[in-house]
Amino acid sequence: MRTARRPGASGCGIDAAMEVIGGKWKSSILWALNERACRFGELRRMLPGVTEKVLASHLREMETDGIVHREVYDEVPPRVEYSLTPLGVTLNEALAPLGEWGREHLLGGRADHHVDATGDRVSG
Amino acid sequence: MRTARRPGASGCGIDAAMEVIGGKWKSSILWALNERACRFGELRRMLPGVTEKVLASHLREMETDGIVHREVYDEVPPRVEYSLTPLGVTLNEALAPLGEWGREHLLGGRADHHVDATGDRVSG
DNA sequence: CCGCATCCCATATGATACTG
DNA sequence: CAGTATCATATGGGATGCGG
Numbered sequence: 001m002r003t004a005r006r007p008g009a010s011g012c013g014i015d016a017a018m019e020v021i022g023g024k025w026k027s028s029i030l031w032a033l034n035e036r037a038c039r040f041g042e043l044r045r046m047l048p049g050v051t052e053k054v055l056a057s058h059l060r061e062m063e064t065d066g067i068v069h070r071e072v073y074d075e076v077p078p079r080v081e082y083s084l085t086p087l088g089v090t091l092n093e094a095l096a097p098l099g100e101w102g103r104e105h106l107l108g109g110r111a112d113h114h115v116d117a118t119g120d121r122v123s124g
Numbered sequence: 125m126r127t128a129r130r131p132g133a134s135g136c137g138i139d140a141a142m143e144v145i146g147g148k149w150k151s152s153i154l155w156a157l158n159e160r161a162c163r164f165g166e167l168r169r170m171l172p173g174v175t176e177k178v179l180a181s182h183l184r185e186m187e188t189d190g191i192v193h194r195e196v197y198d199e200v201p202p203r204v205e206y207s208l209t210p211l212g213v214t215l216n217e218a219l220a221p222l223g224e225w226g227r228e229h230l231l232g233g234r235a236d237h238h239v240d241a242t243g244d245r246v247s248g
Numbered sequence: 249c250c251g252c253a254t255c256c257c258a259t260a261t262g263a264t265a266c267t268g
Numbered sequence: 269c270a271g272t273a274t275c276a277t278a279t280g281g282g283a284t285g286c287g288g
Contacts, residue, residue: 013226014151014219020230024261027138040270051262056271078268078269087229094225095138101218102137105211106144148281164250175282180251202250202288 020065020091023058025050027095030084033068034092037083067091144189144215147182149174151219154208157192158216161207191215 021027025047032038032046044055059082062068067088073079084092145151149171156162156170168179183206186192191212197203208216 012155012223013228013231014155014223015226016230017222017226018145018151020226021142027142031136031138049262051264052271053263053273054261057260072270078271080270090229091225094221097218097221098141099136099138101215102139102141102144104137105214106140107137173282175284176251177253177283178281181281196250204250 017091017094020062020067021095023054023061025054025058026062029055029058029062030067030088030092030095033082033084033088037071037081039079039081043082062088141215141218144186144191145219147178147185149178149182150186153179153182153186154191154212154216154219157206157208157212161195161205164204164206167206186212 021030028047028050029043032043038046040055040059043059044050044052047055059068059070063070067085069083069085069088071081071083073081145154152171152174153167156167162170164179164183167183168174168176171179183192183194187194191209193207193209193212195205195207197205
């Protein structure tokens with residue numbers, strides 16, 4: 001990531017967007033945070049298999065991209081909470097159709113999914 | 125690609141979809157083919173910077189994924205044409221919102237884009 | 249012209265250990 | 269708990285050359 005793929009390669013913003021969500025866990029993080037703010041350790045547990053390094057890297061990139069907000073509480077037990085910015089929410093919304101497509105055509109099934117990123121709970 | 129990222133990582137189809145369009149040039153290819161069928165060399169020219177190997181690899185993966193159709197004409201001058209399958213068209217449509225998001229929020233501008241992937245010319 | 253095979257490198261990702 | 273540093277590995281992707 002952050003390699004700034006040559007602009008205008010495809011002529012639309014997909015390429016640019018792909019860079020933002022290009023990380024292996026980016027979409028998962030996005031999805032996890034879509035419901036509520038989470039602490040570092042929480043995200044770790046919600047994303048089985050991700051390592052601290054990768055999680056931290058992705059989180060920082062996403063923060064740089066303006067889709068994730070990092071709230072630090074300098075309490076005695078260190079605490080940091082990550083949440084989606086309004087921009088992150090819009091990204092999640094833009095991602096929804098793709099998610100549905102994948103579910104429909106790839107996972108080969110439309111379970112009665114609980115529409116989280118379709119605009120129902122974009123309040124956070 | 126083809127690594128079959130662990131299913132259910134994020135709980136929705138985004139992860140699955142990401143695998144289909146995960147290649148560096150996948151989305152560009154998709155976008156290029158969205159307008160009309162193209163020959164190998166054409167695609168090469170349309171995607172400045174891509175190498176034959178990568179282009180061929182991506183094309184094959186996309187064919188395997190059922191989003192690209194490969195038509196072979198065994199004429200004296202070898203000719204092969206690639207085009208989007210109906211599934212590929214739907215993928216492009218699902219990708220449209222993401223593309224718009226990227227254009228709006230990343231490229232920082234909504235030029236009066238010629239809506240190619242929004243369903244206007246999904247005829248082929 | 250279409251496409252594949254091989255070698256090579258850059259990068260992303262992962263495992264582990266350590267610091268505040 | 270949060271985050272960093274280092275090392276190791278896997279994969280993608282690029283360069284080049286060959287075959288149909």
